[in-house]
Amino acid sequence: MVAVPDHVQKDVYRDEIQPNLGPGAALMFAHGFTIHYGFVAPPPSVDVLMIAPKAPGHRMREHFVQEGIGVPCLLAVHQDATGNAKEIGLAYAAGIGCAKAGVLETTFKDETESDLFGEQSVLCGGVTSLINMAFETLVERGYPPEIAYFECLHELKMIVDLIQQGGFNYMRYSVSDTAEYGDLTRGNRVIDENVRSNMHRVLDDIQSGAFAKEWMSECDEGRHNFLRLRQEARTSRIHEVGRGLREIMPWLNPREIE
Numbered sequence: 354m355v356a357v358p359d360h361v362q363k364d365v366y367r368d369e370i371q372p373n374l375g376p377g378a379a380l381m382f383a384h385g386f387t388i389h390y391g392f393v394a395p396p397p398s399v400d401v402l403m404i405a406p407k408a409p410g411h412r413m414r415e416h417f418v419q420e421g422i423g424v425p426c427l428l429a430v431h432q433d434a435t436g437n438a439k440e441i442g443l444a445y446a447a448g449i450g451c452a453k454a455g456v457l458e459t460t461f462k463d464e465t466e467s468d469l470f471g472e473q474s475v476l477c478g479g480v481t482s483l484i485n486m487a488f489e490t491l492v493e494r495g496y497p498p499e500i501a502y503f504e505c506l507h508e509l510k511m512i513v514d515l516i517q518q519g520g521f522n523y524m525r526y527s528v529s530d531t532a533e534y535g536d537l538t539r540g541n542r543v544i545d546e547n548v549r550s551n552m553h554r555v556l557d558d559i560q561s562g563a564f565a566k567e568w569m570s571e572c573d574e575g576r577h578n579f580l581r582l583r584q585e586a587r588t589s590r591i592h593e594v595g596r597g598l599r600e601i602m603p604w605l606n607p608r609e610i611e
Contacts, residue, residue: 359386360572366393374399377434379441384468385461388431390565400438401431404445405464416450423450427459469559474552484509488591498594506595
C-alpha cells in the first residue's frame with residue numbers, strides 16, 4: 354500500500370518498490386495522483402488498485418480506534434493482471450474499517466481529479482479563503498476581531514455538522530428564518546457566476562495536468578514558494594486571534610501547529 358505523500362511517491366517507487374515488484378504482485382494506492390498523471394508507471398504484469406479513504410489519516414485512525422468503524426472510501430482498479438484486484442481492494446477496505454462505512458467504485462481519473470477539485474475549490478482552498486475574507490471584511494469595518502472569528506469561523510463547524518447530517522434542508526430547518534432568508538437571498542451574491550468561472554479554470558488546470566506539473570516542479574525545486582505561502586498562512590491575523598480564543602475553550606482539545 355503506497356500511502357506516502359504524492360510528491361515523494363515516484364522516488365519511493367523507483368528506489369524501493371520497482372526493484373522488488375514481481376509478476377502477480379498487488380500495488381495499492383491511497384490516492385490516484387501519481388498513477389493518473391503518469392509519474393509512476395507499473396509494469397502490466399501487476400495489479401494496480403486504489404483504496405482512497407475519504408478523511409485525513411489521523412481522523413481515519415480516530416474513527417477506527419474510538420468508534421470501531423472506518424470512514425467511507427473509494428475503490429478503483431487500474432490494472433487487473435491476476436483477476437483478483439477488486440477482491441484484494443475490498444478485503445483491504447474491510448480490514449481498515451472502510452467497508453463498514455461504505456465503499457464506492459470509481460476510476461483513478463475520477464478520484465484524482467474530483468479529489469483535487471474538492472480540496473482546492475471547497476474543502477481547503479475555497480473554505481479558508483471565504484472564511485478569511487469574511488473575517489477581514491468585518492475587522493476592516495471596525496468590528497472586534499474576536500467577534501469576527503466567532504461569526505465567520507467558530508460557528509462553521511455547527512453548520513457543517515447539520516449539513517452533513519441532513520443536507521442543506523436540515524441546516525435551514527435548524528437555523529432561524531432570518532438566517533435562512535439571508536442564506537437564500539444573499540448567498541449567491543457572495544458566490545456568484547464569477548466564482549463558477551474561476552472554479553472551471555481551476556478544474557481545467559487539474560484535468561490538463563497543469564496543476565500536477567506545477568506542484569511536482571515546486572517540490573523538485575525546493576518548495577520555496579509553498580513554504581513561504583504556508584508560513585504566511587500560519588501567522589495570519591485570523592490564526593493569531595483564533596489561537597487566543599481556543600486557549601480559553603479547552604473542551605475543544607485545541608491543537609496548534611507551529
